[in-house]
Amino acid sequence: MITMIKRTLFLLLLSSAGLASAAQLTDVETRWLTAGSAVLAYAKQELNLPIDITVQPQARASDVPLALGFQDGRCKLVLSMRGNPGAEDILAGLPAEQRPLMIEAMVAHEIGHCWRYAQGVWHALPAGFEQSAQAPAQEQAQALRLTRREEGFADLVALAWTQHRHPQDYAAVAAWMRQVRQPATAGTAGSHGTLAWLQLAPSGAAFDPAQPLFEQAASLWRQGLLREE
Structure with a gap:
C-alpha cells in the first residue's frame, strides 16, 4: 500500500518545480x-484536469498551507509548509x-x-443569473462576492466528495x-463566508448520487446564489 501511494505521489509530482520524486517531500x-x-488521482485520471x-x-x-493558482492554462496546487509553523x-x-x-x-x-477554471467559468454565473455592472466604488465588494461564490462552490465539491x-x-x-467558515465577526460574510452554501447540505442526503460529482455541487450552489449576503 505504501509503495502504491509513493508511486501515485511520484506521478503527480513529475511536473512539479524543484522536486524530482516523492522521496524529497517532508x-x-x-x-x-x-x-x-485519491482526490488527486481522480482529478488527473478520471477528469483529466490540467x-x-x-x-x-x-x-x-x-x-496558507494549501492553495490553488492558475498559470499558463494549468492549475497549480501549491503547498506552503516549509518554514510555516502554522501550517x-x-x-x-x-x-x-x-x-x-x-x-x-x-x-x-x-x-x-x-x-471551474478548466471549464472556463471562473467567476461566471450559471445560466439564469444576471451579473450586473458595478460602479467603481462597488468594485471591491463585487470582487469579494465573486471570490465568495467560488469558495461556496468548492466547499460543496468537498462535501459531495466526502x-x-x-x-x-x-x-x-x-x-x-x-x-472553519464561521465568520470572525457576526454579520460579516467575508471572502470565505460560505455558510449560505454549507447550510444547504447538513447531511449527505442533500446530494443526488445519480448526478456526476460536480453537478451535485452545482445544483446546491445555484440554490445558494439566491441566499448569499
Whole structure:
C-alpha cells in the first residue's frame, strides 16, 4: 500500500518545480498529499484536469498551507509548509484519526476550483443569473462576492466528495467545515463566508448520487446564489 501511494505521489509530482520524486517531500507534505491522493488521482485520471503540484521551498508569512493558482492554462496546487509553523493550525483540536479526512476535503475543495477554471467559468454565473455592472466604488465588494461564490462552490465539491467516498464521516467533515467558515465577526460574510452554501447540505442526503460529482455541487450552489449576503 505504501509503495502504491509513493508511486501515485511520484506521478503527480513529475511536473512539479524543484522536486524530482516523492522521496524529497517532508513528512508534513507527504502526509497531506497522501491524505489527498485519491482526490488527486481522480482529478488527473478520471477528469483529466490540467493540474500540477508545486512545493514552495520557503513559505511566506501570508501563505496558507494549501492553495490553488492558475498559470499558463494549468492549475497549480501549491503547498506552503516549509518554514510555516502554522501550517497545520487549521487541524488543531481534531482527533488524529480525523485529520486525513479534513485534509482530503481541503484537497477536494481545491480540485473544485480547478474544475471551474478548466471549464472556463471562473467567476461566471450559471445560466439564469444576471451579473450586473458595478460602479467603481462597488468594485471591491463585487470582487469579494465573486471570490465568495467560488469558495461556496468548492466547499460543496468537498462535501459531495466526502459523501461519495466517506459517507459515514460526512457529519464530522460538514461540522468542521461550518466551524472553519464561521465568520470572525457576526454579520460579516467575508471572502470565505460560505455558510449560505454549507447550510444547504447538513447531511449527505442533500446530494443526488445519480448526478456526476460536480453537478451535485452545482445544483446546491445555484440554490445558494439566491441566499448569499
